[in-house]
Amino acid sequence: MKENKKIGCVVVAAGRGARAGFEYNKVFHRLDGKAVISETLSALEESGLIDEIALVLSEQDIQEYEKIKLSDGACGLIRGIALGGNTRQESVYSGLCALSNDTDIVLIHDGARPYVTREIIENVISDAMEFGSGVISTKVIDTIKRVDESGFAIETPVRDTLRAVQTPQAFSYSEIMKAHKYAKETGYNATDDAALYEYLFGRVKLTEAKSAMANKKLTLKSDFEENAPHFLFRTGTGYDVHRLVEDRKLILCGEEIPYEKGLLGHSDADVALHALMDAMLGACALGDIGKLFPDSDMSYKDISSMLLLDRANKKILESGFTLSNVDITIVCQRPKLSPYIPKMRENIASVLSIPVDRVSVKATTTEKLGFEGEGLGISAQAVANVIQKI
DSSP: OOTTOOEEEEEEOOOOOTTTTOSSOGGGSEETTEEHHHHHHHHHHHTTOOSEEEEEEOGGGHHHHHHHHHHHOOOTTEEEEEEOOSSHHHHHHHHHHHSOTTOOEEEEEETTOTTOOHHHHHHHHHHHHHHSEEEEEEEOOSOOOEEOTTSOEEEOOOGGGOEEEEEEEEEEHHHHHHHHHHHHHHTOOOSSHHHHHHHHHOOOOEEEOSOTTTTOOOOSGGGGTTTSOOEEEEEEEEEEEEEEESSSOEEETTEEEOOSOEEOSSSOOOHHHHHHHHHHHHHTTOOOHHHHSOTTOGGGTTOOHHHHHHHHHHHHHHTTEEEEEEEEEEEOSSSOOGGGHHHHHHHHHHHHTSOGGGEEEEEEOOTTOHHHHTTSEEEEEEEEEEEEEO
């Protein structure tokens, strides 16, 4: 989807916590033991779609953030910390200047929106690539009135034409930089970056979100308590076996392994990925690969299981789940697989769009016992953990 484009992100976190009743920056407040800003950065990093992040903080908050990195873990995508300005507009511009000059698309996101999903990130990037802008928005549910200075309603806009705008807001990096510079030159102040883009370039593409609550901004004290989304963690297991035969390639975790035999199956018979897909689908109660990719369908004849893994992953994302980590154990006597495991992990991480340190692949023997030990076949077991927002 990224099409070799460099994707940057400005995370704006230079505000305070006055409306939430805090005496400190609200992004440092802890939810389930982890700071809001850490959750936000993790959501962006785990999407696998962003190359670097510029974090915008006020000077007085930098030391506190350094402490939080020690307790919560540092985000590996942060290119640098930019100092916030007197207004949000100045803070965003500071963050834009901190990104690499060769950035193609930039997302601008509030540090107090920790529940942003991969789907939202992917959709705004896609629109920005096509239209120059992609701004997440939701339909307005309430009837809106425009009032005069005395508080009397003078107009009722058509609700179907109204949208509430959130972040992330994605833009062509060069264009949003021009918009910010033009606003500085002309003294124009806007409430968000979409308005700046509109001011110079005209139309802004709004990307519709499924739910306003899913990407809620934490602003009031209640947002940090009963109204904050909760998460359900689910685990699935998978197991598969394939027979070793002559005149077949041996494919494991998308990697071709030099060997005199290969695995027999309708597809490429990648037993490890088949076990993994069953674990992923099982964690989400979405059936198994036999249901999703039946061997009676000739379109799957000799197909790469890497392609099937990509389709299975998209299915769980569409169902509201996010993959956390996976663990695969391959059982065979021969060949020796340890030299190929690093590449296997990279293959899986690339397709699933998760960091490689969340992909575990192990190989073991049965001390020459059973069909694996006799070299008749290879089996694989897998565990997959997913997260669901509830």
